[in-house]
Amino acid sequence: MNEINEVIKEEKQSWGKSLWEMLKFAVLALVIVIPIRMFIAQPFIVSGLSMFPTFHDSEYLIVDELSYRLGDPTRGDVVIFRYPKEPSKFFIKRIIGLPNETVLISGNTVTIKNDAKPDGFELEQPYVENNANNTLEKKLGTDEYFVMGDNRSASSDSRYWGAVPRKNLIGRAYLRLLPIAEASVLPGKFTYEN
Numbered sequence: 384m385n386e387i388n389e390v391i392k393e394e395k396q397s398w399g400k401s402l403w404e405m406l407k408f409a410v411l412a413l414v415i416v417i418p419i420r421m422f423i424a425q426p427f428i429v430s431g432l433s434m435f436p437t438f439h440d441s442e443y444l445i446v447d448e449l450s451y452r453l454g455d456p457t458r459g460d461v462v463i464f465r466y467p468k469e470p471s472k473f474f475i476k477r478i479i480g481l482p483n484e485t486v487l488i489s490g491n492t493v494t495i496k497n498d499a500k501p502d503g504f505e506l507e508q509p510y511v512e513n514n515a516n517n518t519l520e521k522k523l524g525t526d527e528y529f530v531m532g533d534n535r536s537a538s539s540d541s542r543y544w545g546a547v548p549r550k551n552l553i554g555r556a557y558l559r560l561l562p563i564a565e566a567s568v569l570p571g572k573f574t575y576e577n
Contacts, residue, residue: 427463427473427556433532433539434475436512437461437571438559444475444570447557456481456528456549458495459573461556464530464547473553476540477571479506480521480529482549488519488542491535510573511535517542528552533571 429442438444438461446463456462456478466472480486485496487503491514496503515535519542523529527546532538541547559570 425553427475429475432537433534434461434477434571435534435537437477437510437533438475438556441561442559442565443561444556445558445560446554448554450557451552451554456552456555458575461571462528462530463553463556465551465553466544467547467551468544470551474530474540475556476530476532476538477510477573478528479531479541480523480546482523482525482527484523484529486519486521486523486529486541488517490514490516490518493531507575510571513537515542521546526550 425446425448427444427446429438429440429444432440444463458478458481460478461475462478463473463475466474479493480495481497483497485503487494487496491511493506493508494503495506510533513534513536515538517535521529521541523546526549528549529541530547531540531542556570557568559565559567
């Protein structure tokens with residue numbers, strides 16, 4: 384009988400140790416995962432075709448939140464941001480205009496004027512497949528970005544609802560994980576010559 388009591392006692396102690404180990408593991412995982420999720424990277428699923436052909440509906444991305452905490456966004460970055468008119472919604476677009484620049488759109492041509500190029504320069508846009516016929520001139524403020532979708536004829540962007548404040552930028556598209564055949568680092572990144 385004593386042997387049975389000893390076995391039961393050992394099983395209870397073993398179970399208690401296992402529970403304590405699982406609890407420690409869960410706390411450690413939360414201490415590591417939550418800060419990474421909140422401050423460094425987070426998942427994002429593309430919804431819609433505004434960035435076609437660069438991104439397709441339902442693609443799974445990882446958003447780099449750290450880069451914009453340490454530096455400034457650049458022209459050509461594909462960014463995820465809070466929609467200025469309804470901050471609970473997240474959008475994905477490409478940065479076209481930077482703070483203090485003037486963006487001029489005439490048909491399919493986008494021209495940027497800034498201190499370095501006061502007469503302006505025309506943007507090269509090889510990522511655009513479907514054009515739109517717009518005419519617009521927008522002067523950006525000190526913390527504003529002009530964003531556009533690559534599928535211009537099917538994108539709700541800065542042409543319609545204005546610039547995106549810096550505070551609304553979540554981060555840039557860093558990894559495309561799904562579909563696996565399209566997996567890539569900095570998907571859609573385009574570096575301008577100007």
